[in-house]
Amino acid sequence: MTAKNTTALLQRLRAAMRNNQYVCEKLNAYIIPSGDAHHSEYIAPCDMRRAFISGFTGSAGTAIVTEKYAAMWTDGRYFLQASQQMDQNWTLMKMGLSKTLSQEEWLVKVLPEGARVGVDPFLLSIEEWKRLSTKLESSGHKLVAADQNLVDLVWDDRPEPPANPLMVLSTKYTGCSWQDKVGQARDQMKEKGAAVLVITALDEVAWLFNLRGADIDYNPVFFSYAIIGKENVKIFIDESKLDNAVRTHLMLDADKNAEDYMKVEIYPYDDIVAQLKVACQEVGKEKIWLSDQGSAVLCNMVPDNVRLTQQSPLCLNKAKKNDTEIRCMRRAHVKDAVALCEYFAWLEKEVPKGELNEVTAADRLEQLRREQEDFVSLSFPTISGVGSNGAIIHYRAEKETAKTLTTQELYLCDSGAQYRDGTTDVTRTVHFGTPSQHEKECFTRVLKGHIGLSCAVFPNGIKGHQLDTLARQHLWDVGLEYLHGTGHGVGAFLNVHEGPCGISARVSLTESTLEAGMIVTDEPGYYEDGAFGIRIENVVLVKPTERKFNFKDKGFLTFEPITLVPIQTKLLDPSMLTEKEVSWLDDYHTTCREVVGKELEAQGRPEALQWLIRNTQTLG
Numbered sequence: 001m002t003a004k005n006t007t008a009l010l011q012r013l014r015a016a017m018r019n020n021q022y023v024c025e026k027l028n029a030y031i032i033p034s035g036d037a038h039h040s041e042y043i044a045p046c047d048m049r050r051a052f053i054s055g056f057t058g059s060a061g062t063a064i065v066t067e068k069y070a071a072m073w074t075d076g077r078y079f080l081q082a083s084q085q086m087d088q089n090w091t092l093m094k095m096g097l098s099k100t101l102s103q104e105e106w107l108v109k110v111l112p113e114g115a116r117v118g119v120d121p122f123l124l125s126i127e128e129w130k131r132l133s134t135k136l137e138s139s140g141h142k143l144v145a146a147d148q149n150l151v152d153l154v155w156d157d158r159p160e161p162p163a164n165p166l167m168v169l170s171t172k173y174t175g176c177s178w179q180d181k182v183g184q185a186r187d188q189m190k191e192k193g194a195a196v197l198v199i200t201a202l203d204e205v206a207w208l209f210n211l212r213g214a215d216i217d218y219n220p221v222f223f224s225y226a227i228i229g230k231e232n233v234k235i236f237i238d239e240s241k242l243d244n245a246v247r248t249h250l251m252l253d254a255d256k257n258a259e260d261y262m263k264v265e266i267y268p269y270d271d272i273v274a275q276l277k278v279a280c281q282e283v284g285k286e287k288i289w290l291s292d293q294g295s296a297v298l299c300n301m302v303p304d305n306v307r308l309t310q311q312s313p314l315c316l317n318k319a320k321k322n323d324t325e326i327r328c329m330r331r332a333h334v335k336d337a338v339a340l341c342e343y344f345a346w347l348e349k350e351v352p353k354g355e356l357n358e359v360t361a362a363d364r365l366e367q368l369r370r371e372q373e374d375f376v377s378l379s380f381p382t383i384s385g386v387g388s389n390g391a392i393i394h395y396r397a398e399k400e401t402a403k404t405l406t407t408q409e410l411y412l413c414d415s416g417a418q419y420r421d422g423t424t425d426v427t428r429t430v431h432f433g434t435p436s437q438h439e440k441e442c443f444t445r446v447l448k449g450h451i452g453l454s455c456a457v458f459p460n461g462i463k464g465h466q467l468d469t470l471a472r473q474h475l476w477d478v479g480l481e482y483l484h485g486t487g488h489g490v491g492a493f494l495n496v497h498e499g500p501c502g503i504s505a506r507v508s509l510t511e512s513t514l515e516a517g518m519i520v521t522d523e524p525g526y527y528e529d530g531a532f533g534i535r536i537e538n539v540v541l542v543k544p545t546e547r548k549f550n551f552k553d554k555g556f557l558t559f560e561p562i563t564l565v566p567i568q569t570k571l572l573d574p575s576m577l578t579e580k581e582v583s584w585l586d587d588y589h590t591t592c593r594e595v596v597g598k599e600l601e602a603q604g605r606p607e608a609l610q611w612l613i614r615n616t617q618t619l620g
Contacts, residue, residue: 001081001084001085001398001401002085003055003084003085003086003087004054004055004085004086004087005087006053006054006055006070006086006087006089006090007087007089009052009053009154010053010065010070010089012153012154013030013053013065013150013151013154014065014067016150016153016154017029017030017065017067017118017150022146022147022148022150022153023118023144023146023147023150024147025116025144026116027116027117027118027144027146028066028067028111028112028115028116028117029064029065029066029067029107029111029115029116029117029118030064030065030066030117030118030119030146030150031062031063031064031103031117031118031119031124031132032049032050032053032054032062032063032064032065032151033050033062033119033123033124034050034059034060034061034062035047035123036123037122037123037200037295038200038201038202038223038225038295039123039125039200039201039293039294039295040201040202040216040219040221040495041059041060041495041497042059042216042217042218042219042380042495043216044159044161044162044215044216044217044223045159046158046159046160046161046162049149049151049152049155050062050063052151052155052158053065053151053154054070054072054085054086054090055085055086055087056072056074056078056081056082056085056086056090057081057085057396058074058077058078058081058082058394059394060074060075060077060078061073061074061078061082062074062103063090064103064106064107066107066110066111068110069091069110070089070090070091071090071091071092071093071106072086072090072091072092072093073093073095073100073103074092074093074094074095075095075096075483075484076094076095076096076393076482076483076484077393077394077483077484078393078394079092079094079483080391080392080393080529081392081394081395093106096483096506103132104131104132104135104136107136107141108135108136108139108141111141113140114140114141114142115141115142116141116142116144117132117136117141117142117143117144118144118145118146118150119143119144119145119146120145120146120148120149120150121145121146121295121296121297121300122295122296122297123149123295124295124296125292125293125294125295125296126290126292126294126295126296126299126300126309127292127293127309127509128296129143129296129299129300145296145297145300161215161223162214162215162216162223163215163238163240163241164213164214164215164222164241165213165214165241165243166211166212166213166222166241166242166243166246167211167212167213167214167220168210168211168245168246168249169210169211169212169420169493170210171210171324172324173324173325173328173420173421173492173493174210174324174325174492175322175323175324175325176210176322176324177210177260178208178209178210178249178250179260179262181207181208181209181210181314181317182208182228182233182262184313184317185197185208185228185313185314185317186228186230188313189228189289189313192287192289192308192310193286193287193308194286194287194288194289194308195229195230195283195284195286195287195288196227196228196229196279196283196286196287196288196289197227197228197289197312197313198225198226198227198276198279198288198289198290198291198294198298199225199226199227199228199291199312199314200225200290200291200293200294200295200298201291201293201294201312201314201315202215202216202219202221202222202223202224203219203221203318203491203494203495203498204312204314204315204318205221205222205224205225205226205235206220206221206222206494207314207317207318207491207494208226208314209226209235209249209250210249211246211249212376212493212494213241214377217377218377218378218379218380218381218418218496219379219494219495219496220376220377220418220493220494221494221495222237222241223237223238223269224236224237224269225237225269225272227272227275227276227279229279231263232263232264232265233262233263233264233265234264234265234266234267234275235250235264235265235266235267236267236268236269236270236271236272236275237266237267237268237269238268238269239266239268242266250264251264252264252266272298273297273298273301276288276298276301276302277301280301280302280303280306283306285306286306287306287307287308288302288306288307288308289308289310289312289313290302290307290308290309291309291310291311291312291315292309292310292311292510293311293312293510294309294312311500311510311512315499315500315512316500316512318491318494318498319489319498319499319500319501319512319515319517319518320515320516320517320518321492321517321518321519322517325422325492326517326519326541328421328422328492328493329421329422329423329492329519329539329541329562330422330562331421331422332374332417332419332421332422332423332424332493333422333424333539333562333563333564334564334595334596334599335372335373335374335375335419335599336369336372336416336417336419336424336426336563336565337563337564337565337592337595337596337599338372338596338599338600338603338605338608339365339368339369339371339372339417340365340368340415340426340428340565341565341566341596341600341605341608341609341611341612342368342605342607342608343364343365343368344428344430344566344611344615345607345608345610345611346364347361347405347411347430347432348432348611351405351406351407351411351432352407352432354404354406355404356404356405357397357402357403357404357405358384358385358386358389358397358402358403358405359384359397359398359399359402360402361384361405361413362382362384362397362413362415365382365384365413365415366378366382369417372417372419373419374419374420374421375417375418375419376417376418376419376420376493377417377418378415378416378417378418379416379417379418379423379424379425379496380415380416380425380496381396382413382414382415383395383396383412383413383414383415383427384397384411384412384413384415385397385411385412385413385533386403386404386405386406386409386410386411387403387406387409387410387531387532388529388530388531388532389403389533390410390411390412390429390527390532390533390534391527391528391529391530391531391532391533392527392533393483393484393525393527393533395533405432406432406433407432407433407434408433409431409532410429410430410431410435410439410532410533410534411429411430411431411432412427412428412429412532412533412534412535413427413428413429413430414426414427414535414537415427416496418493419493420493421493422492422493423490423491423492423493423494423495423496424539424563425490425496425521425537425539426537426538426539426563426565427523427525427535427536427537428536428537428565428566428567428568429443429533429534429535429536429568429571430568430571431568431570431571435570435571437573439532439534439571440571440572440573441573441576442480442526442528442534443534443536443571443572444571444572444573444576444577445474445475445477445478445480445526445576446474446475446524446525446526446534446535446536447536447567447572447577447581447585448474448576448577448581449470449471449472449473449474449475449524450471450522450523450524450536450538451581451584451585452470452471452473452474453467453470453471453486453487453503453522453524453559454522454538454540454559454561454584455558455559455580455584456470456558456559457545457547457556457557457558458514458556458557458558459551459554459555459556459557460513460515460554460555460556460557461513461554462513462514462557463511463512463513463514464486464487464501464502464503464504464511464514464520465503465504465505465506465507465508465511467486467503467514468485468486468503468504468505469505471486471503471522471524472486472505472524475524475526480526481526482524482525482526482527483527484525485502485503485504485505485506486503486504486505486522486523486524487502487503487504487520487521487522487523487540488502488503488520488521489501489502489518489519489520490519490520490521490539492519499511499512500512501513501514501515501518501520502520503520503521503522514542514557515542515557516542516543516544516557517541517542517543518541518542519539519540519541519542519562520539520540520542520559521537521538521539521540522537522538522540522559522561523535523536523537523538524536536567537563538561538562538563539561539562539563540559540560540561540562540563541559541560541562542557542558542559543557543558543559543560544556544557545557545558561588561591564591564592564595564596565592565596566589566592566612566615566616567585567588567589568615569585569615569617569619572619574619577619579620582619582620583620585619586618586619586620589615589616589617589618590616590618592612592616593612593613593616596612597609597612597613600612
């Protein structure tokens with residue numbers, strides 16, 4: 001990776017911070033968040049402002065530029081990447097480490113008295129705005145909403161916003177009509193005394209209306225907002241995206257007396273501000289419900305006495321998959337397993353030749369996924385890391401620097417796809433030669449943690465952070481650790497990272513309890529800088545389980561793996577596994593062989609089938 005020279009860009013940005021043509025008063029600092037106006041994790045090229053100004057391209061991070069300093073906050077997944085991509089102008093602030101100052105603490109430390117800190121208010125959530133504003137004001141500073149984005153002013157060749165067509169997703173995949181989803185939301189609004197619900201998250205709009213798009217790579221979403229009222233629904237979108245199929249789906253031209261008719265009005269994307277003002281005038285004494293993750297500029301428009309700022313009801317509705325979505329997700333993961341079995345069988349033959357690198361290998365995997373029915377795209381850029389590159393948690397191989405796959409080093413492959421029937425995300429770590437004892441011990445400890453979490457039984461009401469230790473304990477036993485979360489929610493043909501559930505050592509105020517029907521990942525790992533990386537990741541379903549007792553009728557839950565891809569036993573030290581762990585692995589591999597083997601036979605893929613059979617032999 002080559003660091004970007006940001007000297008000239010920072011000079012121009014600092015000049016804009018002082019120019020009264022762009023700001024009312026001089027700004028002493030300017031904050032550049034990662035996200036877009038919808039607070040998406042993955043963003044379109046036109047919204048990659050933080051990457052443009054700093055050179056750091058990871059999915060998580062916040063940049064702050066002052067008159068003298070430039071600092072970048074990111075988490076443990078990206079420490080190595082950020083240090084390689086940023087030049088000497090930037091200071092890396094390693095989040096999660098005890099000595100690292102928070103953004104607020106750092107600003108208070110470096111700013112002059114009475115400083116003004118600017119930010120694009122569309123890019124900061126209302127909760128982030130409140131926290132930062134309160135902290136700055138208590139120290140004599142002020143958080144200022146900039147009228148225009150200052151990075152855009154210095155980004156001469158900024159890409160245009162995407163305008164890709166939409167896709168209608170039938171109830172064959174969704175299991176529920178968009179009208180019923182709106183009805184469910186209205187019932188939840190009534191319980192809260194809300195007459196209006198403002199929807200800002202792109203995946204929530206897509207899920208609500210059973211539509212998918214392609215405005216953001218790897219995420220089947222489209223730029224839009226929506227407002228649900230008592231009698232109508234407003235969608236804010238570039239109308240050119242709406243072909244006849246979408247117009248028919250939304251009943252835009254339908255007879256008002258038609259069955260299931262629901263009034264939908266289309267407005268230009270940028271009209272959200274004007275229409276929210278209208279809602280404020282018309283709402284009376286009832287509430288306007290906005291997500292606590294929604295942008296500060298929209299939330300601050302609504303008077304306090306009618307504003308309800310809470311998690312969007314769609315966030316949880318979407319996370320709890322219905323029976324149809326679960327069945328479709330299972331189907332997507334079987335197809336994905338077919339592609340991965342074919343891939344690893346192919347790698348076993350090709351790697352010893354010494355001609356494959358990280359990029360050409362990943363390209364082959366994408367090609368194999370494209371052969372599967374209902375394939376749409378990858379769900380994120382494939383992480384194809386050999387040896388030391390595997391230690392970079394969110395590594396992305398580039399043609400110029402890609403390493404060759406060999407029989408001497410570990411290979412970590414974290415990949416996934418978007419199918420019409422579901423989203424996949426799976427990581428396997430393999431060795432094509434003879435692993436060292438140290439590599440086998442580390443791999444076995446990671447697997448023990450993976451199994452410990454996968455086997456967990458817990459009562460309703462438990463949050464993911466309460467289970468996180470199960471995945472880390474065997475690493476901790478010998479003084480090892482990993483610097484990322486253990487699991488995240490997964491959408492149903494939606495974002496591969498989906499809230500509000502997750503499994504992490506960090507406690508989040510927005511984290512929900514784990515509930516039946518949620519789909520999350522189980523992905524502990526271990527990374528040795530300069531040497532290798534190990535991660536074992538399955539997508540798992542949260543489901544009810546019957547136990548001998550049922551304390552106070554709480555009801556208990558457990559996980560069921562949906563990912564069905566063999567785990568390489570050559571990398572194990574079997575002597576470290578308990579009888580229960582061996583039984584879990586044998587049962588898992590039996591399921592892989594039976595379910596995926598049947599599909600491999602049906603698709604006529606004999607070599608991959610033989611690979612599957614060889615790699616699912618029992619240990620016990």
